[in-house]
Amino acid sequence: MTDTGKKLRIAKFLKIAISCSLLTLLALLTAAALRTLSMDVNAGLQLATWEKTANITLAIDRDQREQLLANLKEAIRIRTVSTSRTDINTSALLHFDRFIRKAFPTVFSSSLVKHEVVADYSHLFWVQGSRPELEPYMLLAHIDVVPAAESDAWDVPPFSADEKDGFIYGRGTMDDKSQVLAILQALEYLLMKGYAPQRGFYLGFGHDEEIGGDDGAMNIVKLLKERGVRFLFVLDEGSAIFDGILPGLDGAAATIATTEKGATLLKLSVSMPPSHSSMPPRETTIGILAAAVKRLEDNPMKRLFGLGPERGMLEHLAHKFRFPLNFIMSNLWLFSPLIARVMEKSPTTNAFVRTTTAVTMFNAGVKENVIASHAEAFVLEFVESTIGDPRVKIEVVSGFDPLPISPYDERAFGYQLIKKTVLDMFPSVTVVPVTLKKV
Numbered sequence: 001m002t003d004t005g006k007k008l009r010i011a012k013f014l015k016i017a018i019s020c021s022l023l024t025l026l027a028l029l030t031a032a033a034l035r036t037l038s039m040d041v042n043a044g045l046q047l048a049t050w051e052k053t054a055n056i057t058l059a060i061d062r063d064q065r066e067q068l069l070a071n072l073k074e075a076i077r078i079r080t081v082s083t084s085r086t087d088i089n090t091s092a093l094l095h096f097d098r099f100i101r102k103a104f105p106t107v108f109s110s111s112l113v114k115h116e117v118v119a120d121y122s123h124l125f126w127v128q129g130s131r132p133e134l135e136p137y138m139l140l141a142h143i144d145v146v147p148a149a150e151s152d153a154w155d156v157p158p159f160s161a162d163e164k165d166g167f168i169y170g171r172g173t174m175d176d177k178s179q180v181l182a183i184l185q186a187l188e189y190l191l192m193k194g195y196a197p198q199r200g201f202y203l204g205f206g207h208d209e210e211i212g213g214d215d216g217a218m219n220i221v222k223l224l225k226e227r228g229v230r231f232l233f234v235l236d237e238g239s240a241i242f243d244g245i246l247p248g249l250d251g252a253a254a255t256i257a258t259t260e261k262g263a264t265l266l267k268l269s270v271s272m273p274p275s276h277s278s279m280p281p282r283e284t285t286i287g288i289l290a291a292a293v294k295r296l297e298d299n300p301m302k303r304l305f306g307l308g309p310e311r312g313m314l315e316h317l318a319h320k321f322r323f324p325l326n327f328i329m330s331n332l333w334l335f336s337p338l339i340a341r342v343m344e345k346s347p348t349t350n351a352f353v354r355t356t357t358a359v360t361m362f363n364a365g366v367k368e369n370v371i372a373s374h375a376e377a378f379v380l381e382f383v384e385s386t387i388g389d390p391r392v393k394i395e396v397v398s399g400f401d402p403l404p405i406s407p408y409d410e411r412a413f414g415y416q417l418i419k420k421t422v423l424d425m426f427p428s429v430t431v432v433p434v435t436l437k438k439v
């Protein structure tokens with residue numbers, strides 16, 4: 001073949017290759033554009049509309065508002081602290097029992113409501129619906145709190161429920177007495193206005209959630225199982241309405257947690273016979289352990305972005321962003337590798353991208369001139385092969401698997417009902433599914 005013939009063939013090949021690439025790119029961009037334009041984040045909402053009790057106004061008067069505030073403050077002042085399985089404040093839990101009976105008299109006297117105390121301090125309520133063929137749902141919250149000491153840099157004493165700059169401060173305001181009180185208070189006011197639901201529902205308030213819920217939640221589950229109760233959905237404490245959840249997002253996002261990330265607490269340790277610092281061995285326990293921890297930090301677990309519920313979250317938020325972000329976020333099938341690289345740069349968004357590793361405690365050494373015989377590090381999440389050193393002993397302290405992902409599509413009645421309720425109360429927010437991350 002002549003040189004000219006060769007060149008012509010190469011030119012022809014290049015032409016075809018470039019045309020093919022352009023066509024592919026065009027097809028991908030057309031598909032992405034169609035998806036951006038056709039995505040309807042509010043599909044499925046109609047599922048929830050019929051449940052709305054239209055004849056009852058949600059408005060409350062000034063006195064009721066004052067009462068509501070006073071009730072929340074009183075609840076926070078009751079020190080229902082769970083420290084350990086053998087150390088829970090039982091007298092405060094009994095006090096809380098007396099408090100809710102006094103604060104919500106209509107709930108406790110209504111013929112529609114059945115209340116029972118479970119495991120001495122937890123509470124189970126059944127609110128009967130007019131249509132027993134409808135599967136009930138359940139709302140959960142917990143009445144215990146983790147310990148709080150005034151020395152922990154609180155702006156106000158942690159059980160004072162003092163108001164400062166328009167906010168109520170105190171242990172349990174967020175986690176989780178606000179939820180207990182919101183549920184009971186809403187039910188109290190609704191019942192006072194003659195509310196009678198079509199669909200029955202349960203309320204469950206555990207007393208030992210902060211130490212595992214083995215007594216309260218477990219016994220409520222046992223009881224309901226024995227009775228053969230099945231739920232349409234269960235709503236527990238979880239997420240909230242956030243401002244600034246993603247850089248560039250205007251307005252607040254109401255996040256419904258549809259799953260929770262798993263977590264493992266590992267303890268790493270290295271043991272060697274003790275020696276004096278004047279005659280140190282070539283490697284010390286601290287050196288070996290520090291090297292292992294450094295390897296863990298240098299080798300994060302692989303990116304899994306775009307495969308979990310974060311996909312739904314970004315797609316639901318996409319329409320709140322301008323071009324090109326809306327285009328990119330509506331098409332994670334195409335752009336997830338790109339977004340993942342951007343998100344992993346920030347610690348707050350890196351957790352959306354992968355299983356993260358965090359060294360949380362490091363103890364070693366008893367005295368400055370004695371080389372430690374035992375060094376410990378607590379490491380969350382761990383890849384054994386990353387450490388690759390048999391002298392580092394690895395023990396699992398505790399852990400739990402990620403929860404199954406609850407459905408949040410346009411056929412998921414529970415999700416749509418919660419979303420509709422949020423939008424009724426906060427019309428300007430964007431409602432998105434998220435993954436809860438334990439801290």
Ligand SMILES: [Zn+2]
Nearest residue numbers: 142175176237
């Ligand atoms: Zn909680």
